[in-house]
Amino acid sequence: MKFNSHIENLPIYEAGKPIELVIREFGIDQNDIIKLASNENPLGTSKKVIEKIKNVAQNSSLYPDDSYYELKDGLSNLYKVEPKNVIIGSGSDQIIEFALHAKANEKKGILVSGVTFAMYEIYAKHVGAKIYKTKSKEHNLAEFREIYRTNKNDISVIFLCLPNNPLGECLDADEVFSFIKDVSEDTLVVIDGAYMEFAKFKSSKKEIDPKTLIQTFSNALYLGTFSKAYGLGGMRVGYGIANEEIIKALHRLRAPFNITTLSLAAAIEALKDNDFLKETLENNFKEMKVYEEFAKENSIEFIESYTNFITFIFDQHQNATKICDNLLKQGIILRNLKSYSMNAIRITIGKNEQNRRVLDMLKKEI
């Protein structure tokens, strides 16, 4: 059977290995496995949210209120925007998909950083769009400007991942605003803030406020997620915030019931538990120091991280793939960045006892 030509060469996202697979493949006991590969919240999910899910579990047969009225209301209050400025996605991934289906095509490409979230490229290829990448792995706005200037007519979407997954670095908000000023109003600028809660907790200079962003720029789309700081990675809820014109266009691409009834209830509840969010952020940066110290002691290069993970970059004497494979056999799941052409490992910041054990075992491998 013949398929549409562009799908033949579609890359497939390499997800962090699930715990279930390690149990199956290596016969390791579930309790001995530490997974710090997918930037899941090491504190789990807020207890209040878990209670809420249990209370609404009996509604699993019912489709959600597809207007997502209450969730949009919660997000509108959080960010001081209007519900009409908000769209809900099955993870912020899905908003990326909508944005690309709305703006990119075989003639209109996208511009991204050298190493950044792989789904931008994957969804762009779904619509046959060309990918422009900076040579720098980390976000370099001078290069973004240069590529954009040269290829302005061929680029319809620019992605800035702030802070950047899988590297961890983050541009300052004022640099970002001054960059967007020079972008054509017909080019969509997507600010992917999946890890923004972490970045702004660490440094107020990194904070991109969605309201200010969309009031300043009619062509900006802010993305957020419940998967990271809010501890709902398994529930697939994200959102986009933009001017009504953009939100309306994206809504045309949204199929009904794109999140589950329980996910909707969980996200609404998660917005109310500020204590859990605070605990998450505090644990993260306290434990980040453990990794930074380890790296310094062992002369491992690392990128200063504004996220819930840290990326260790190895020199030619070390092989990240070999290290990851060896650790995997012992039940430690980390994220090898080989698929990003890097000799590097991304490690989610875990709980103290997890981090200690991971670093003890990593020490033996390097």
Next chain:
Amino acid sequence: MKFNSHIENLPIYEAGKPIELVIREFGIDQNDIIKLASNENPLGTSKKVIEKIKNVAQNSSLYPDDSYYELKDGLSNLYKVEPKNVIIGSGSDQIIEFALHAKANEKKGILVSGVTFAMYEIYAKHVGAKIYKTKSKEHNLAEFREIYRTNKNDISVIFLCLPNNPLGECLDADEVFSFIKDVSEDTLVVIDGAYMEFAKFKSSKKEIDPKTLIQTFSNALYLGTFSKAYGLGGMRVGYGIANEEIIKALHRLRAPFNITTLSLAAAIEALKDNDFLKETLENNFKEMKVYEEFAKENSIEFIESYTNFITFIFDQHQNATKICDNLLKQGIILRNLKSYSMNAIRITIGKNEQNRRVLDMLKKEI
């Protein structure tokens, strides 16, 4: 901002009105509302599945095992196919989306019945595909043949909704097999079996066995869902079964983690509870009779239904929209088929007390 031209005119699926909206708009107490608009399972969700969800609620922070190993295993056992013949979707809707992105485009259209599930057309328009429809509202294979014969080179996907939503009729399996025999091997034939559990319970002549289907036809794709008979409408889990070549192509379009961690656990558990399935099917056809008798007594035309709903077609003396609006104000949510250009109402078969109340109130409106 300019958007890709094809999205400007995209139709938007009109979902059944949620209970929350009726509470908000009409101030009706939740307990006084009966929603028989979205073909949700009136028995709710299996108690065993609800327990399972409660037990895994604490895993909401963790992404699912994206291989969906255990669920594919369960479906493979149920249908006696191989896991490589199965793809999991966020509802079977998402498999429809994948199929159209894989096969349809601006030059290759789709062929559907005059009145059928609206998402075929909506997703087809996402890729700019032309829609060929039979004049008959219900599936008429002679017309399908005729349109296909005349436009063979311009049609790449044929949808047969068996049984058909929102009308309820169902072709016999042997007619379907003999139809597919005459279709080019390069044309994908999608058998949407979202309500097949109901159809085959009522009549074995309607049963399309996925294994036989895909062994007979390399170009057939069978769709199933957990939303209806399995009572998991709010959890968004569906599946496609086809030859490996097709499944591989569809997988290229699947983003990781397209169902939630709790949905995955719920679907795996739902496959194990045959008693719930049996009770669902028995209640459905016992209660269907109540509607059929009402229709006969009141001279309302109806389509013999092989699903969990029944469609009443009104003559020129009655106005389905007015009836639906009046009932809505009293807390009864039914599905007006006006958006399908029909003076008709689709009613989900509910529990006995719901059906009695709905028919009592409907009686006053006609």
